[in-house]
Amino acid sequence: MRSGTHKFLRFLQSWTVNTLAVLAAMEILQGHIHCSSNTDLLIASLLLGILNAFVRPILLLIALPLLIFTLGLFTLVINALLLSFVSYLLKPAFEVDGFRYAFLGAIIISVISIALNLLTGNARVSMSRRAPSGPPKPPGGGKGPVIDV
Numbered sequence: 001m002r003s004g005t006h007k008f009l010r011f012l013q014s015w016t017v018n019t020l021a022v023l024a025a026m027e028i029l030q031g032h033i034h035c036s037s038n039t040d041l042l043i044a045s046l047l048l049g050i051l052n053a054f055v056r057p058i059l060l061l062i063a064l065p066l067l068i069f070t071l072g073l074f075t076l077v078i079n080a081l082l083l084s085f086v087s088y089l090l091k092p093a094f095e096v097d098g099f100r101y102a103f104l105g106a107i108i109i110s111v112i113s114i115a116l117n118l119l120t121g122n123a124r125v126s127m128s129r130r131a132p133s134g135p136p137k138p139p140g141g142g143k144g145p146v147i148d149v
Contacts, residue, residue: 079106
């Protein structure tokens with residue numbers, strides 16, 4: 001598979017995961033996060049993905065002292081701000097009722113996105129375990145005289 005096709009398929013996969021996570025947040029917080037149609041849901045999740053790709057790293061850099069102080073929990077506030085911003089940009093079509101529900105929605109979207117990305121193999125962090133190496137080999141591959149002290 002060519003590199004361009006692979007990148008496009010990864011983009012579609014992450015967009016699908018993002019859309020499913022936003023849909024799950026809408027279902028869990030029914031009445032507080034809502035959209036007019038499925039097309040509006042696709043547009044909202046696409047815009048959220050674009051903001052996460054381009055604006056979120058800048059916000060994380062600006063908020064670095066707060067992120068260090070809160071041990072990374074301030075990331076949820078940044079995610080909630082981005083979700084609120086998407087709601088502001090798509091106001092009649094996609095709405096979030098206040099920052100509290102944006103924060104709860106950001107938590108739900110984050111947890112579901114992590115779970116789905118791990119299940120689909122699209123995770124940014126991979127966990128692998130290396131086989132333990134045996135005892136160190138002596139110089140020369142173990143051949144030669146052995147001196148015990």
